[in-house]
Amino acid sequence: MSEQFVPNFDKQYTITEKWLPTSGMDIYIDGTRHLPDNSSMTKLTVRIVDSDLKAVLPPEVVLADMALSSTRNQRFNFQTELRLKKVKPTALVYMTFETVDISHNQARLVGHSYFPLFIDGRQGMPATVDSATQISPHLGLYQMPIYWARVKEETPFTYERFVYLERVPTASVLVRIVKAPEAAGKAISTKGLPAAERLSKLIPAPAYHDGVYSTQYF
Amino acid sequence: MTLRRLRQDAPMETAVARLLQAQGKDASEMNLEQKVKFLSDLIKTNKKSALIDLDYHAQYEPSLGVRINVEAIHDNKAKGLLAVLASIIPPASYYDANRAGPLADAFAFSELDFNSTTAT
Numbered sequence: 001m002s003e004q005f006v007p008n009f010d011k012q013y014t015i016t017e018k019w020l021p022t023s024g025m026d027i028y029i030d031g032t033r034h035l036p037d038n039s040s041m042t043k044l045t046v047r048i049v050d051s052d053l054k055a056v057l058p059p060e061v062v063l064a065d066m067a068l069s070s071t072r073n074q075r076f077n078f079q080t081e082l083r084l085k086k087v088k089p090t091a092l093v094y095m096t097f098e099t100v101d102i103s104h105n106q107a108r109l110v111g112h113s114y115f116p117l118f119i120d121g122r123q124g125m126p127a128t129v130d131s132a133t134q135i136s137p138h139l140g141l142y143q144m145p146i147y148w149a150r151v152k153e154e155t156p157f158t159y160e161r162f163v164y165l166e167r168v169p170t171a172s173v174l175v176r177i178v179k180a181p182e183a184a185g186k187a188i189s190t191k192g193l194p195a196a197e198r199l200s201k202l203i204p205a206p207a208y209h210d211g212v213y214s215t216q217y218f
Numbered sequence: 219m220t221l222r223r224l225r226q227d228a229p230m231e232t233a234v235a236r237l238l239q240a241q242g243k244d245a246s247e248m249n250l251e252q253k254v255k256f257l258s259d260l261i262k263t264n265k266k267s268a269l270i271d272l273d274y275h276a277q278y279e280p281s282l283g284v285r286i287n288v289e290a291i292h293d294n295k296a297k298g299l300l301a302v303l304a305s306i307i308p309p310a311s312y313y314d315a316n317r318a319g320p321l322a323d324a325f326a327f328s329e330l331d332f333n334s335t336t337a338t
Contacts, residue, residue, distance in 0.1 A: 036275035037225045040233050043261040063254055063261075069230035098261050101270050102233075105240045108270040109263045148269055169276060 004034070006211040012140020015121055019135050021085040024180030024187025025117065027093060029078040030205035031064070032146070034170040035071065039099045039110060042074050048082070048117070051090035051130060051156040057082065079202050081180065082117070083189050089127035089135045090158055092116045095173060097146060111146045111168050115175045116159045128158045139177050141206070143213040146171040174213055178203060223279060292338050299336070 029046060042064050048056040057080060064074035082091075097110035116126030121134030147165040154161075180187035181201070190198045206212050228236075234253060235245040243256065288302045 036270055036272065038271060038274045040237050041230065041257050041261065043258065061258070063257055064230060066230045066234055066250070066253070070227045071230065071233045072227040074230065098263050099270065100237055100261055101274075102237070103271060103274050105237070107261050107263050107267060109267055110270045148272060150265075150269075168270075169272070 003209040005215075006209060006213070007215045008143075008211050008213060009216050010214060012142065012214050013119060013136060013138055015119060015124060015136050017136045017139070019118060019137050022186045023137065024081060024083040024182075024189075025137050025139070026176075026178045026180055026203075027080050027082060027115075027117075028176035028178065028203070028205065029076050029093075029095065030174040030176060031069070031073065031075040031077070032097065033073050033143070033172045033174065033208065035074065035097075035099070035110060035146075036168060036171065037072070038101050038103045039071055040102050041066075042097050042099045042110065044076050044078065045096040045098070046078060046080065047094040047096075048080075048091060049094050049157060050088040050092075051128070051158055052088075053153060053155055053157045056084070056087060056091045075205075077205065081189055081191060083180065083187055087117075088130045089118045089120065089132040090116075090130050090156070091118065092126075092157075092159060093175065094151075094157075097173075109150070110171070111148045112151050112162065112165075113144050113146045113173045114159055114162045115142065115144055115177070117177065126159050128156070128160060137177065137179065139179055141174070141176045141213045143172045143215050143218045144175055145218055146173055172218060174205070174208065176203075176205070223281060290334075290338060294337050297336050 027048070029044065032042065035042065043061060044064075045059060045061050047059045050056055060078070060080060062076055062078050064076055068075040068077075093115040095113040097112070099108060099110050100106065101108040115138070117138055118127045118135045119125065119138050120127040120132040121136055122132070126138065127135055146168045147162055148168045149165040151161050151165070182188065190201045193201070234257070238245045238248070238253070238256070241260065245253065248256070291300055291302070294300060
């Protein structure tokens with residue numbers, strides 16, 4: 001089997017798992033794979049927004065890890081936490097990738113990607129309306145496409161804004177959505193802990209060739 | 219453009235050093251924090267910025283070439299057996315009178331599926 005692309009169609013989430021106000025999830029963006037050859041250092045902007053394009057969490061910006069990345073496969077080791085009593089079912093991770101194109105040394109947009117955070121239990125699909133009442137956290141490990149286009153930032157802003165766009169050939173982003181650690185039935189946070197302690201509580205990214213990232217959306 | 223087959227997956231530290239050099243900076247004189255700050259300021263696009271050039275990414279590579287298969291004819295109304303002869307023009311080397319050796323890049327016929335219908 002080629003290690004360049006490892007297909008995996010295993011179901012990642014459980015549709016019967018309910019999302020409660022005390023629930024939480026950790027969002028990891030591990031890295032990108034097979035960016036175009038003219039990419040160099042890539043900057044990732046992570047926004048978590050709902051269908052009204054309202055920020056669920058403040059946007060965060062991260063550069064690829066210089067020591068662990070190559071130009072084609074870049075590591076971000078990004079992690080953030082969702083610990084909100086109220087969050088709209090349409091909330092999704094909206095990712096923007098920028099780089100310096102080495103063919104002329106100017107900043108360029110590589111593209112966008114997305115990941116819907118909740119599944120509509122009745123539809124068995126990512127939630128597209130905020131009136132969805134049976135929602136499950138969209139847990140799992142996923143390899144998502146990167147789209148070579150500007151996404152129309154119009155409401156309703158759902159995953160359907162992305163799926164028909166042209167893709168960056170072969171490029172993908174590795175996303176993990178993990179259930180938050182709990183204590184006494186309540187999600188606990190690692191934010192605010194000293195950096196070393198916080199780092200020790202994060203779950204390291206698996207190796208891509210282990211084949212654990214689902215390719216069902218790729 | 220560098221030919222695709224000659225392009226290497228450079229370690230990011232090497233790529234960053236080249237990037238900084240192109241901007242008139244010396245990576246060896248900058249610490250990690252300075253590099254991150256410089257790159258964060260450098261990698262900035264706006265709504266008018268172009269997307270990355272995919273022609274570079276998908277540049278035609280003559281040494282790799284392409285292969286085209288004609289797999290079937292669909293909805294044939296002629297009610298008869300058809301054969302497909304395909305050629306690439308230029309260079310149309312299939313028809314070159316000076317051509318030597320067995321065909322390696324053109325196949326007049328590869329396989330006939332006797333389970334086909336006349337329509338498909």
